Amino acid sequence: ESPPLFILGPCVIESREHAFDIAGALAEMRDRLNLPFVFKASYDKANRSSGKSFRGIGISAGLSILEDIRARYSFPVISDVHDGAQVAEASSVLDILQIPALLSRQTDLLEAAARSGKLVHIKKGQFMAPEDMSNVVKKMEEAGCDQLMLCERGISFGYHTLVVDFRSLPIMSSFGYPIIFDATHAVQSPGGSGDRSGGDRRFAPSLARAALAVGCQGLFMEVHPDPDHAPSDGPNMIPLSKLEALIAGLLPFHEARKKMGPDPLFGQGGS
């Protein structure tokens, strides 16, 4: 009855045609599976490892493409905002504003997003304990925002490695907002390939199942028709051709979790 939300799309808008192709494929999948999909793509990768990496097509061109995808395929659309000055323009198109993990403690950005009136999706920083997200939540609430989703995307574990501490899901859930698990950034290896980030997408489905079994309200996964040749985050993106089977395989874990009710030892926070 209440399926998980899926936030899906390529890491970055490579071109109008490319983004439309992916959105079209996702729209068909959504209709076959009858699940709530949100289309995600970035117009600007503002914190690439290297300054020579592809950054995207820019805010205006990117928002225009997202607006058209939204209209053409009836998708809610989400994208990153990187500073307070971008929020007004981004809010004119996006259904959900996303705060990148590295910026999750930047008060000005958070407050600008909070004041937009939009749903805001905040990724927990790779340097933050889950309980510390309560401070972020309070910053948002004090700025008038009551539409939030909190995202786990892994935490620094030595060099070039992230690990997911699944205890973060019940902890953050206890703050009262939906929890999204970012299954593809969680398997990233930051800076692990010298001038770019590496990763290993083979583990993304395992971690996605774990997240649903622990208890979360949605999954974020980057997908690409040809991830091994993608300009950004290729090693961890899911091939579009594998996505539908992957999602179908995940649903029973969400259903089992829904049927279970509150966690026997943690209580409501675990649900």
Added chain:
Amino acid sequence: ESPPLFILGPCVIESREHAFDIAGALAEMRDRLNLPFVFKASYDKANRSSGKSFRGIGISAGLSILEDIRARYSFPVISDVHDGAQVAEASSVLDILQIPALLSRQTDLLEAAARSGKLVHIKKGQFMAPEDMSNVVKKMEEAGCDQLMLCERGISFGYHTLVVDFRSLPIMSSFGYPIIFDATHAVQSPGGSGDRSGGDRRFAPSLARAALAVGCQGLFMEVHPDPDHAPSDGPNMIPLSKLEALIAGLLPFHEARKKMGPDPLFGQGGS
């Protein structure tokens, strides 16, 4: 058709009566749930944080109790071995020899256990990457052991904290042996209470669900009728009164995982 193995029991044998009480309660639960239970209890806690902590009743008295529990309740029994010299005596009673995580790289102990002809349950060290368990597996195989189970119980994450990297399950699974997830030691806080280890049992069920959803063949959980007054590992043990509901809540995740078949991106290792 192939339910998970449950390895259950108190951290340490406090007395014959205490161990029998717990074993009796577990035997009834096993019969009601019709699940394979193994009885676990240590006769010696050889690596307590403090030298003043309760260590257990010793190998001979402990094995005698385990032997009687085995006979009385038809349980396979498992306990820790701490050096090669203990293996012969322990093997005369135990069905499964357990190698403690801190000793998982001690070659003499591993080889003595391998030569016992018993099933050996090896916990991955809190300082080891999952792929490095392949060296441990090779040590065992070269010593003639082909009956192994490998256990994830968390890895050091800063001070006084463990984190479970669930990628370890498919990685270790690819070595060809069953994987057990230790849900109660994984939520331990080593040395976190000064002269003893702390922990937070509230997270054990969440992590157990995650492990079954990722894919494992069994769960290890320490249980106690009154964990808050237990002499060892109290903060992470599961109250006996909560265990049956907890286990019932876990089974659907194992069933969903069994139905799913091989992991879509990882393949057999993920099963």
Added chain:
Amino acid sequence: ESPPLFILGPCVIESREHAFDIAGALAEMRDRLNLPFVFKASYDKANRSSGKSFRGIGISAGLSILEDIRARYSFPVISDVHDGAQVAEASSVLDILQIPALLSRQTDLLEAAARSGKLVHIKKGQFMAPEDMSNVVKKMEEAGCDQLMLCERGISFGYHTLVVDFRSLPIMSSFGYPIIFDATHAVQSPGGSGDRSGGDRRFAPSLARAALAVGCQGLFMEVHPDPDHAPSDGPNMIPLSKLEALIAGLLPFHEARKKMGPDPLFGQGGS
């Protein structure tokens, strides 16, 4: 002959008088010790743990105070910049622009700072391996900046804890720019006090000695007349009354390192 650079001052400008008092005390100390001091104070704490924390007096008022301190006490002055839009105004006063650690991968900010023509002090992110700072250095060089200092301030180590990996000093030194060690943020406990960061200043002198012995060109330390009542970073700031003895105790380690020449195994990078 070539003493270390000292970047010193309060975490945040609390008021004009407060900043002048500290600057005056530092100026006297500088003259007694005959050492190069830079005055540091933030006009805006843009990433406080909590939105209710004191953020500072704002960019215009803050820059005006820094400008006056610069004139009055002949100090070079340094402060944080948080987004590209602040760079022009900040550059009109500051001698050195500082990039906060959490923002050390934000390309727009880095490039704006690079184009300012000012010396730029970049703190390595708490989530970055030292070798990955080479990408940051390349971003700066490609944007035309050849006046850089790189700063070690600790890396995430579990929750609420930073650790300094001193291997980062020779590694970053090999990129060809001076290395600064931030001895007071390195002993911070991020988010470790619930709605604020904790820390333990008692370790700052030890780590400062270590940094000079390994090899660095300067030290960054936050100081305050009454740190236990400071609005920000109190637990790790050095009491002003202890500073002069502390600095005097550090100099012999810098001199010993200078005398030693290149590191016997690492070579020039270690110098």
Added chain:
Amino acid sequence: ESPPLFILGPCVIESREHAFDIAGALAEMRDRLNLPFVFKASYDKANRSSGKSFRGIGISAGLSILEDIRARYSFPVISDVHDGAQVAEASSVLDILQIPALLSRQTDLLEAAARSGKLVHIKKGQFMAPEDMSNVVKKMEEAGCDQLMLCERGISFGYHTLVVDFRSLPIMSSFGYPIIFDATHAVQSPGGSGDRSGGDRRFAPSLARAALAVGCQGLFMEVHPDPDHAPSDGPNMIPLSKLEALIAGLLPFHEARKKMGPDPLFGQGGS
């Protein structure tokens, strides 16, 4: 007046001749530098990554060689003990018993070593917070040992990586016993080369300088005439040909630390 203690030698006794060659070279160096050297070599590597790795020549042959080196070159000798049963035999020859880091919480081994009447050198486990070594110290004291040295050799930091948290030196120093810094194991990469441990010796001198500057009473360094072809720990051992210059370069940092007196903020613990 009170130079640091140097514990030096190959990781493992490869043969009588090999050990004597190294001991002879170290004896000449000791006499030239007029410093206290202890000869270290293991007769058994009981926890190699792989069961196929060279383990050493065994306890009896090994102790016989160490006894002869002790007599021939007037060296105190130190070696690892791995279980309580070895302690009596080892104590008949060794001046110092060393507890390996992975075994630093094994109560039986600690108590056997404590009762030997020998000086005991305990390496802090790669999974232990420095304050938790107070429990180990208490175990030793309660077993009647008042001759102890505590060793920092790095702590787990993600996979295949150790980091040295130099705050551990003043913390452990406050327990009242001398602190040794193990500069070559600290740069190990455990399991980092598949079936063996990797490492990077280039960083050992930097970390040794840091340790002396923070404050320690001795250094442990493994040395080898040809480390790149050594059967164990090659990547982090120091080439014998570089050792004398390395040690000469370290002494000024120890002298500066001695001259400084108690740490200005930490107090005696830092000395």
